[in-house]
Amino acid sequence: MPRLNVSNDFFVRTSDPEHKACVQEILTRVKDNGYVELGTYEGWYCPRCADFKTESEIAEGNTCPIHKIALVRESEENWFFKLSAFQEPLEKLFADNPDFVRPRHRFNEAHAFLSQGLQDVSLSRGKLTWGVEVPWDPEHVFYVWFDALLNYVTALSYARPGDDLTERFWPAQIQLIGKDILKFHTIYWPALLMAAGLELPEHVVVHGFLLMRDADGTEHKMSKSLGNVLDPFQIIDDFGADALRYYCLREVRFGQDGAVSTSGFAARYEGELANEFGNLASRTTAMIHRYRDGEVPAIQPDHAIAQELDPLAAQIEELIDASELTQALDVAWTAVRRLNRYVEEQAPWALAKDDSNAAQLDLVLATLADGLRLIGVLLHPWLPASVEKLFAAIGVDDLALSTARLQPGLVTRVERIAPLFPKPQD
RNA sequence: GGGCCGGUAGCUCAGCGGUCAGAGCAGCGGACUCAUAAUCCGUCAGACCCGGGUUCGAAUCCCGGCCGGCCUACCA
Numbered sequence: 001m002p003r004l005n006v007s008n009d010f011f012v013r014t015s016d017p018e019h020k021a022c023v024q025e026i027l028t029r030v031k032d033n034g035y036v037e038l039g040t041y042e043g044w045y046c047p048r049c050a051d052f053k054t055e056s057e058i059a060e061g062n063t064c065p066i067h068k069i070a071l072v073r074e075s076e077e078n079w080f081f082k083l084s085a086f087q088e089p090l091e092k093l094f095a096d097n098p099d100f101v102r103p104r105h106r107f108n109e110a111h112a113f114l115s116q117g118l119q120d121v122s123l124s125r126g127k128l129t130w131g132v133e134v135p136w137d138p139e140h141v142f143y144v145w146f147d148a149l150l151n152y153v154t155a156l157s158y159a160r161p162g163d164d165l166t167e168r169f170w171p172a173q174i175q176l177i178g179k180d181i182l183k184f185h186t187i188y189w190p191a192l193l194m195a196a197g198l199e200l201p202e203h204v205v206v207h208g209f210l211l212m213r214d215a216d217g218t219e220h221k222m223s224k225s226l227g228n229v230l231d232p233f234q235i236i237d238d239f240g241a242d243a244l245r246y247y248c249l250r251e252v253r254f255g256q257d258g259a260v261s262t263s264g265f266a267a268r269y270e271g272e273l274a275n276e277f278g279n280l281a282s283r284t285t286a287m288i289h290r291y292r293d294g295e296v297p298a299i300q301p302d303h304a305i306a307q308e309l310d311p312l313a314a315q316i317e318e319l320i321d322a323s324e325l326t327q328a329l330d331v332a333w334t335a336v337r338r339l340n341r342y343v344e345e346q347a348p349w350a351l352a353k354d355d356s357n358a359a360q361l362d363l364v365l366a367t368l369a370d371g372l373r374l375i376g377v378l379l380h381p382w383l384p385a386s387v388e389k390l391f392a393a394i395g396v397d398d399l400a401l402s403t404a405r406l407q408p409g410l411v412t413r414v415e416r417i418a419p420l421f422p423k424p425q426d
Numbered sequence: 427g428g429g430c431c432g433g434u435a436g437c438u439c440a441g442c443g444g445u446c447a448g449a450g451c452a453g454c455g456g457a458c459u460c461a462u463a464a465u466c467c468g469u470c471a472g473a474c475c476c477g478g479g480u481u482c483g484a485a486u487c488c489c490g491g492c493c494g495g496c497c498u499a500c501c502a
Contacts, residue, residue, distance in 0.1 A: 261437090267451060279465075352460090
């Protein structure tokens with residue numbers, strides 16, 4: 001995780017004794033509330049594997065793909081969770097909270113599943129040697145999802161010994177998941193919380209998958225076994241975690257599946273990070289040094305540019321609140337492009353040739369200096385390490401979105417800056 | 427098999443009932459020199475997967491098909 005420049009507050013293991021105790025307590029409550037009953041699970045079973053097979057795991061002729069032997073129809077007595085009892089409560093949840101699941105197409109998918117009608121689901125397993133024991137029936141353990149989902153809540157109670165964080169952090173504002181576990185988190189999970197009398201998360205945000213395009217033109221889910229990976233550690237080693245983070249959120253709309261490639265990365269890294277953003281920082285600091293010895297004129301920045309850049313922060317805030325991370329980045333990037341265009345429009349090198357233009361040159365340099373700061377504030381969520389480098393060079397450190405408007409006096413002096421995104425040498 | 431999602435310029439994507447279908451990149455032409463030969467301007471570019479249907483009008487809605495993705499009880 002340090003290599004990705006991310007951190008976690010706590011790492012939950014579902015084998016944690018505190019977790020087991022919480023799971024048992026909560027599911028006992030679910031049972032006491034009348035949502036657990038005995039039932040029978042029936043499916044195709046491989047005696048050699050000692051396991052039931054899903055339909056996708058069944059090979060030609062109803063055989064086990066591993067052992068090549070015939071599967072048998074077997075049934076097992078299980079405890080069941082009365083999911084069907086939550087048909088109406090869930091329909092109301094979806095009707096009242098049209099952005100309970102984001103983005104919209106995932107909401108539709110979850111809602112469509114709900115509309116098909118909910119069946120009760122098996123809550124326990126009898127033939128497993130690991131898992132959380134069912135307290136009222138020690139021969140069974142809980143089905144992994146009912147154990148695992150609950151860690152979102154249970155971890156809060158014991159992650160900080162002596163300090164129960166549940167009140168502070170539950171209900172969660174956002175739970176972020178991948179699209180493959182949509183059903184568990186948008187149907188089973190809220191139903192389970194309702195059954196236990198717990199509060200629901202405000203939003204479940206669903207991200208897509210990154211796909212790689214093969215030589216034959218088809219797209220596949222990226223996976224190590226297929227060998228079609230954009231190696232994240234190689235990218236980090238060569239270009240930094242910022243670049244990887246930026247690329248993934250820029251190239252693929254957050255929430256959708258999308259294709260990534262090494263050539264796509266190279267194009268965005270050089271074209272956008274190095275040439276547009278990194279070079280804007282270089283040319284700006286270089287000109288302030290060349291024409292004003294690094295001192296930023298203490299004057300009000302260009303009003304026309306302020307009119308264009310000042311509204312961006314509010315737009316970005318709204319998009320991020322709506323989990324539209326790619327669109328938000330797109331808006332932030334318009335500021336980079338606008339300032340590069342401003343440099344061309346004003347041509348400071350031409351202004352510098354005649355002292356009678358000194359006032360205008362002051363204005364342009366002051367605008368660029370504070371514009372660079374504004375851009376840093378806007379881009380920090382995507383490029384944290386790079387923005388910190390930039391801010392060190394221009395002598396500021398306030399990242400509050402409320403400061404993302406052009407103003408005088410914040411950037412007083414800049415240092416020349418090494419390329420923020422150096423290009424590979426060859 | 428069933429459910430759901432997607433298939434738009436060479437590439438990555440936006441548009442999702444109504445001007446000649448858009449952006450960035452790549453390509454081509456030009457300007458400029460402050461800068462990591464970077465930037466800026468202009469320009470070329472598409473059977474909107476295929477076939478039906480609804481409509482005054484569809485990339486946009488409906489039906490069918492093809493291709494790709496995810497789920498369909500134990501990694502979460």
